[in-house]
Amino acid sequence: MTRDIAELQRIASQVRRDVVRMVHGCQSGHPGGSLGCTDYLVALYFAIMKHDPSFNMDGEGEDLFFLSNGHISPVFYSVLSRSGYFDKAEMATFRKLNTRLQGHPTTHEGLPGVRIASGSLGQGLSVAIGAALSKKLNGDDRLVFTLHGDGELQEGQIWEAAMFAPHNKVDHLISCVDVNGQQIDGPTKVVLSLGDLNAKFTAFGWEVMEMKGNDMAAVVEGLHKAISLSGKGKPVMILMQTEMGAGVDFMMGSHKWHGVAPNDAQLEQALNQLEEALGDY
């Protein structure tokens, strides 16, 4: 809350460096979506959520975050590490044998900050709803945040959960869809159109708002607005417009960088565009 926008932007720049360096380091992983969602995750962990990096699975009295599109693990790991959950040196182990930083996030290796495995898409909204119900039963009024890919909305379970949350007035839940319009096989409009997401979630009974996802000031303002909309009987859905690859010019504007690692020259080109604000791992 005390950090200003410029500081958050500098953190985001470092996180983007971490993302491309991690993916380059193992020549595998998903840089595009990670870069697009960097501003959202930095805002959550450095300005919005009340959370404790000493990490307790139950997270009582804390705000919780669930990453449903687990393939953007690089940005999740970087933000967790940079906010104190584990040493930044561990980022060098991403996707390598015996690492806690598995290709997709998991609780299995005991990495602090991760509360559920994700990777097989469509499951995180249900889990977040469960965690929100758990908080209600415990008399804990903190919030539960989520992030989903837009392609992920093609999974049916998302709509089971989307129907459940408004019916049960799960109103301390703030969900966010990364609307970058891209998925592995191409633009979502070509692969399987999502249609009017605002109208769809509104019809399901959500409080829907739109937010620019690659403008830190807009993200922080949008998240404050989402919080002001919570607690009023409806779950809140943020449709976040982002650009896949945001922050690295040659990775933007296409689905090409969904799951491709940069080579040495491309890494250098990317790093030249990103300030090393906090020191590389």
Add this chain to the structure above:
Amino acid sequence: MTKYTYTEKKDTRSGFGAGLLEAGKRNPKVVALCADLVGSLKMQDFINEFPERFVQVGIAEANMIGIAAGLTIGGHVPFTGTFANFSTGRVYDQIRQSVAYSDKNVKICASHAGLTLGEDGATHQILEDLGMMKMLPGMTVINPCDYNQTKAATLAIAEHHGPVYLRFGRPVVPIFTPADQVFEIGKAWMVSEGTDVTIIATGHLVWEAIQAGEQLEAMGISAEIINIHTIKPLDEEAILKSVAKTGCVVTAEEHNRLGGLGDSVAQVLIKNKPAPQEYVAVDDSFGESGTPEQLMEKYRLNAPAIVEAAQKVIQRRG
């Protein structure tokens, strides 16, 4: 042979309902979820007592498993309830990722397992669930045999930390285990000691095994009957000890012969001391409509089938 009698018949699912209510009274963190089958799962007593601790999810089993996984964060102990088919095959990936791999303390409670679901037919009669669930690392798999054992198992899993699959059924069956039993997860129950053949049974086949044991006794064959209620972790010691004595084994289960209790027992024997084994199980097929009794007879899941298998395996042992 130890004599077993009964004065009452009840469905195992009612044992679950009674156990769930009791578990709810003992632990305020116990919560229940159901996918539009409250009556079938006998959850109404729990709901009446603890309405705020019940979650109706509608016909949306995948969402139910995910919500259950989330409820564990914050310390709740969720029990999900639906038919065995919709508890496993329909939601395998949700259980795999959000429950088993994530090591969440979810109790997946499944009724109407196997052929004894009856008239609804093969769409609802899952015979592959034990196999699917036992293949998941960290999953405990339990298939109790009567009302009392199901109630005791329900109370036991509420105290156990970790994911559990609890499988029970629809028909009324004899109550022959004690009401005051202590259910120990992973510990076989010696039903009756014998010397000529080991019969290892689970679920509804345990009563059939007892009937078979009496028939074999009348033929001069001494059967040792063991109830394996916990398919995983398996009580290997009890199996090996018995087969060391008898030298042959019959396994009996209301499940496909592929992937069930029989295969688990065979693996233990192969690794330690191979012995002839006969399976009383469904022979790699789907079920069909009919009364439970008709189906158990047609698919050879009853006392006569166990007797026949025992005779055959004794002959093979020589």
